[in-house]
Amino acid sequence: MRSPSMTDDRAVLATIFGRLFENEFATLDGIAISCRSGAGMDYVDGTAGLSLWLEDEVTAAPLEPADVVAHAIHVALLAAVPEHDAVISGWSRHLRALLLEDLGVPPSTSMMRNRGVTDLAAHLVEPDQLVGPALAGTIERARTLAESSGMRHLLIVTTEGLVVVSGSPPFEAMAHWHNVEFAARIECMRIEGLAMHRLET
Amino acid sequence: MDTGSYEPARRLLARVAGLLYDRRLTELQGGNMSLRVGDAVVMTPTKASENTGWRLEAQDTLVQDLDGELLIGDAAKISREIRIHMRLYRTFPDVGCVFHLHLPEAIAAAAGRWEPGVVAATPDPYGAAVVVLERDLRAQTEPHDARAVELLGRVSRAEGALAIGSMHGTFGVARDLPTNVRAADVLRQRLDLERLRGRLKPWRTGAEA
Numbered sequence: 258m259r260s261p262s263m264t265d266d267r268a269v270l271a272t273i274f275g276r277l278f279e280n281e282f283a284t285l286d287g288i289a290i291s292c293r294s295g296a297g298m299d300y301v302d303g304t305a306g307l308s309l310w311l312e313d314e315v316t317a318a319p320l321e322p323a324d325v326v327a328h329a330i331h332v333a334l335l336a337a338v339p340e341h342d343a344v345i346s347g348w349s350r351h352l353r354a355l356l357l358e359d360l361g362v363p364p365s366t367s368m369m370r371n372r373g374v375t376d377l378a379a380h381l382v383e384p385d386q387l388v389g390p391a392l393a394g395t396i397e398r399a400r401t402l403a404e405s406s407g408m409r410h411l412l413i414v415t416t417e418g419l420v421v422v423s424g425s426p427p428f429e430a431m432a433h434w435h436n437v438e439f440a441a442r443i444e445c446m447r448i449e450g451l452a453m454h455r456l457e458t
Numbered sequence: 459m460d461t462g463s464y465e466p467a468r469r470l471l472a473r474v475a476g477l478l479y480d481r482r483l484t485e486l487q488g489g490n491m492s493l494r495v496g497d498a499v500v501m502t503p504t505k506a507s508e509n510t511g512w513r514l515e516a517q518d519t520l521v522q523d524l525d526g527e528l529l530i531g532d533a534a535k536i537s538r539e540i541r542i543h544m545r546l547y548r549t550f551p552d553v554g555c556v557f558h559l560h561l562p563e564a565i566a567a568a569a570g571r572w573e574p575g576v577v578a579a580t581p582d583p584y585g586a587a588v589v590v591l592e593r594d595l596r597a598q599t600e601p602h603d604a605r606a607v608e609l610l611g612r613v614s615r616a617e618g619a620l621a622i623g624s625m626h627g628t629f630g631v632a633r634d635l636p637t638n639v640r641a642a643d644v645l646r647q648r649l650d651l652e653r654l655r656g657r658l659k660p661w662r663t664g665a666e667a
Contacts, residue, residue: 286640304636304637314470315467315635353651354658357655449658452661
């Protein structure tokens with residue numbers, strides 16, 4: 258049960274954090290979640306997300322974002338896409354393993370294809386395209402790609418495995434974000450299974 | 459301090475003990491956690507894993523001051539590991555939380571490729587500093603505890619630090635509880651990523667053909 262002092266917007270952040278963290282989709286290393294609110298934007302990242310989810314009254318929760326780069330991305334996305342209510346960013350660890358081993362991006366699952374993501378490679382950007390003056394152009398290209406693909410959400414993936422999604426409502430954005438890690442898990446399992454099969458035959 | 463003032467910390471520690479198991483950061487036959495509150499320490503009881511499966515309630519936790527006087531709970535339920543917790547709190551005023559976890563990825567790394575001593579003096583590359591105790595040091599002995607304190611004193615504790623005992627587990631210290639969860643969790647994730655990459659490496663692009 259959420260504490261009476263927690264606003265609905267903060268409760269959404271806490272729930273999204275918990276659902277992604279409990280199932281090991283999100284790691285404390287890089288997760289950031291924001292929702293549009295009356296005050297502008299509610300935002301948590303990393304261990305502040307854990308504290309919020311735990312309703313931690315003991316630890317002094319940080320007032321400032323721990324990840325200023327992620328925070329800037331969230332602010333820019335919500336400003337650029339008024340129809341979206343939430344942004345989720347974080348590492349997809351299986352995608353990161355695939356990319357670091359030059360195994361490319363995983364094939365889109367039907368869940369992704371049905372939502373307009375037919376080729377994950379089309380969403381790849383270099384990490385420096387998410388900082389500074391390059392960020393606005395990256396968001397604009399993601400928006401154009403989303404419109405041409407019939408997507409309800411924006412998806413940006415770095416070549417290091419950081420996944421950024423904006424969408425609406427917030428839980429749908431959460432599902433879009435987790436779809437990438439889910440597809441990458443399947444691809445890693447496929448490769449490992451193939452390797453085992455070849456060793457046995 | 460009014461004993462009721464420990465309640466938020468007792469609730470938090472009880473919940474996080476279960477979370478640490480759910481998140482595969484410890485197992486069902488050992489581990490203990492504590493949290494500093496002012497001049498006292500809230501701690502999990504002995505055999506919390508075996509007796510409850512890490513399903514603790516706030517009233518299961520104990521509170522002891524830094525001089526060793528039990529403030530809340532049954533003295534028979536104090537874990538023998540609490541000695542090293544207290545030693546860490548007394549030695550390092552910056553430490554607000556101590557976890558002893560049976561973290562398999564860390565135990566395996568310390569039993570294999572990592573040599574005793576300082577593995578990572580800073581949070582890079584494992585998210586927290588990491589030290590490894592000598593393999594002949596037995597847990598719950600003075601030389602073991604002294605060496606853990608000495609090694610943890612040589613590394614950055616800003617994002618948490620973990621001392622790994624041979625075939626035993628980790629002693630993680632951090633300024634607060636969320637940072638200590640993060641230290642263990644990120645270490646596990648990064649070791650897991652390394653193992654995953656190792657399994658994928660033979661199948662780099664082109665190797666599948």
